[in-house]
């Protein structure tokens with residue numbers, strides 16, 4: 001760790017605000033979750049830094065919005081190109097700060113973010129003529145909002161940032177991105193890369209504590225908050241935004257059910273179910289968090305899943321052999337251990353894992369719980385860790401009721417050969433996205449958002465782009 005510490009000691013010393021590089025009096029350590037040790041530190045923004053950032057973003061807005069779409073696209077493609085050149089470094093930083101395996105998940109997230117940015121840069125919000133009559137012409141257009149405040153969590157720091165800054169920037173807004181206090185490094189590196197290709201003030205990254213997020217929500221100079229994180233914080237964001245009637249998009253938590261039908265092709269779906277539940281060590285908003293399996297195939301599926309899981313290696317993400325990394329932070333680690341302790345106290349049957357954590361970092365073993373009761377914590381709560389309850393069902397109406405019996409409504413999936421049955425069940429599930437025989441597939445053109453407590457508004461698609469604009473109607477009498 002010493003080597004990393006030396007490498008990063010003064011690496012991210014400044015906030016870049018406008019054209020200035022600013023050293024803050026206070027800094028915050030960055031912990032490598034594979035070791036639990038600090039290896040870097042980053043600036044801790046204070047209210048005056050937010051003031052400067054908002055001023056810079058507002059100053060940059062008129063010229064940025066006035067650029068033709070093609071020019072903004074070219075700049076964003078330039079940023080994607082710079083990211084591609086820094087691909088290896090970004091993946092290293094991502095693994096060190098987040099924990100995910102460097103050569104698989106981290107590299108894939110970097111490439112995904114680059115690809116996403118390139119794709120979104122090519123999208124447009126098209127103006128429309130709504131009426132063109134001899135006496136009257138009515139036109140609809142989209143105008144950017146101003147400064148967008150983008151607040152993201154720690155599970156996919158680059159991907160979730162790209163989901164926000166790409167549409168915000170291409171539609172003509174300037175942005176202030178606040179990464180999670182736990183994963184600030186990739187965002188700070190992005191800010192450096194952006195400096196080469198975007199005008200000062202267009203893309204600012206501020207690192208700070210949670211309170212920085214609240215200051216952004218409360219700041220009258222920020223026109224919109226796009227937030228991804230927990231329901232509890234989402235509520236605070238919405239309450240804070242009410243004062244200024246600030247636009248908000250909220251992408252919040254989930255407790256996604258997966259339903260396996262009796263005719264499912266188990267060999268084909270077991271690996272997908274495993275990675276759907278345990279990918280990113282379960283820290284996935286649309287990960288499978290409750291797996292409902294029909295009685296007829298329950299024993300085979302459970303055994304198959306356990307056997308598959310035994311072959312997956314968890315370890316330090318910098319080790320090329322690691323397929324799963326640690327939990328990202330101590331708070332999450334304690335939460336997941338609390339759920340495991342509850343399983344033990346209730347005497348639930350553990351088909352795999354449980355037991356002691358794998359230390360010294362925030363490692364929790366892959367854990368599969370065999371048919372726990374619906375009211376146990378492992379079923380009712382979003383664990384956000386590598387802990388999966390597998391639940392028996394016999395009746396389709398009953399499994400739909402149980403799948404919907406949650407305040408969340410982010411995603412859901414159905415697995416089976418009978419597509420007509422799967423589609424009929426999908427229509428009855430309360431979720432923003434229902435996948436059939438796949439899970440967590442996203443696309444630039446597919447709106448994504450949660451029902452119920454899982455969110456408000458959507459990202460992606462035309463609707464996601466439009467969420468960074470005000471609609472404007474122009475009517476002309478002739």
Ligand code: NAD
Nearest residue numbers: 152153154179180210213214229230233251252253254285
């Ligand atoms: P969190 O709500 O604690 O933090 C998210 C972000 O909000 C961080 O940057 C944090 O600093 C900031 N923040 C904290 N308090 C704030 C406040 N009062 N005002 C404004 N910002 C504030 O969430 P987390 O623990 O970082 O992330 C895990 C959660 O995110 C899980 O519930 C997960 O399901 C959810 N998530 C949802 C999606 C989605 O797209 N729906 C994607 C990923 C994660």
